[in-house]
Amino acid sequence: MKWLIVNADDFGISSKRNAGIIEAHRRGIVTSTSLMAYAPAFPEAVKYAKACPTLDVGVHLNLSEGEPVVLGHKSLVGPDGKFWGKEESRRRAKENLFNLAEVERETDAQIDVLQQTGLKLSHLNGHHHIHVFGSLPDPIGRAASKRGIRSFRCPADKVRPPVEISAEKESRLEEYRVAAHRATEVFAGLKMRSTEHFVGIGLSGYLNLENLISAIKQLPEGLTELMVHPGYADAPDGFSGPERETELRALTDPRLKLLLRLLKIELTSFSKL
Numbered sequence: 001m002k003w004l005i006v007n008a009d010d011f012g013i014s015s016k017r018n019a020g021i022i023e024a025h026r027r028g029i030v031t032s033t034s035l036m037a038y039a040p041a042f043p044e045a046v047k048y049a050k051a052c053p054t055l056d057v058g059v060h061l062n063l064s065e066g067e068p069v070v071l072g073h074k075s076l077v078g079p080d081g082k083f084w085g086k087e088e089s090r091r092r093a094k095e096n097l098f099n100l101a102e103v104e105r106e107t108d109a110q111i112d113v114l115q116q117t118g119l120k121l122s123h124l125n126g127h128h129h130i131h132v133f134g135s136l137p138d139p140i141g142r143a144a145s146k147r148g149i150r151s152f153r154c155p156a157d158k159v160r161p162p163v164e165i166s167a168e169k170e171s172r173l174e175e176y177r178v179a180a181h182r183a184t185e186v187f188a189g190l191k192m193r194s195t196e197h198f199v200g201i202g203l204s205g206y207l208n209l210e211n212l213i214s215a216i217k218q219l220p221e222g223l224t225e226l227m228v229h230p231g232y233a234d235a236p237d238g239f240s241g242p243e244r245e246t247e248l249r250a251l252t253d254p255r256l257k258l259l260l261r262l263l264k265i266e267l268t269s270f271s272k273l
Contacts, residue, residue, distance in 0.1 A: 002265040003223045004216075005195060006251070007032040007153075008230055009060055009125070011049075012039035014240070020231030020248045022048050025055045028252035029260070030228065031269040034060035034125050037069060037113040046117045056269035058123035059111055059149065061140065063098075063130050064089035069109040075099040076106060086128045093133035094179075104139035111147050123270035125153035129176060129201075132183035141190040151270045152187050153225060154194035156180040161206040162214050173201055193273065196220075200227025205243065209250040216259060223268070 008021040011033040018041050024030040035045055035057055049057050064083050068076060075098045078084050084092060092098055114121055124144045131140050156177040199215055230251050231244035
């Protein structure tokens with residue numbers, strides 16, 4: 001049997017992303033989303049989630065972009081009091097330059113912000129997948145399991161789009177796989193579980209209807225998480241550009257549900273694990 005969780009990241013990051021995620025759930029195949037505490041459109045995202053109880057909600061832990069919830073960190077932030085940014089944060093995580101007590105304190109605070117909304121949180125993943133690097137899985141897992149969150153993302157992506165991808169992206173995919181497998185041992189020791197399979201990093205930048213269908217046809221037996229980022233364009237180009245709308249059109253195409261039935265793939269969510 002095959003089961004599929006379709007999880008939309010970055011809930012709360014902007015109004016246009018929020019609208020796309022909700023539409024992809026109501027009209028399409030998105031079953032789950034991950035919410036970022038105090039993101040620019042966080043209050044709106046909470047209202048959407050409460051008005052849409054069939055949408056599963058998890059934690060999109062942010063340790064890499066913008067400002068932290070907790071003030072006074074020494075290692076997690078730069079001189080401006082903000083996180084170090086995507087690449088520098090990942091480098092520091094991999095080189096174990098973060099104070100792990102700060103990591104646990106910030107993780108606990110972000111989960112607390114989300115739980116205080118009254119939403120039930122079923123899973124955790126990291127913005128830029130930072131939750132799997134270096135020694136971070138241990139403090140992050142402790143904070144999550146302490147608050148009743150039992151599922152996490154293991155971003156070990158093996159599915160490729162039917163196009164040639166760059167050597168740099170292939171190297172990044174391998175880096176994620178290695179880090180994810182090491183992190184899984186730590187999370188499992190804290191009685192947290194992940195899906196058996198993961199898809200989405202390889203598809204990033206290529207997630208149109210044709211490539212999405214190709215990925216779905218490659219799904220193995222068992223439970224898979226598909227990571228997506230639907231929305232409406234916030235910018236003329238880049239990650240917040242028209243690519244978000246391409247994903248939204250693909251995820252809401254009515255042919256997908258017919259294909260899933262044909263292939264006997266059942267949509268599910270982390271809350272049903």
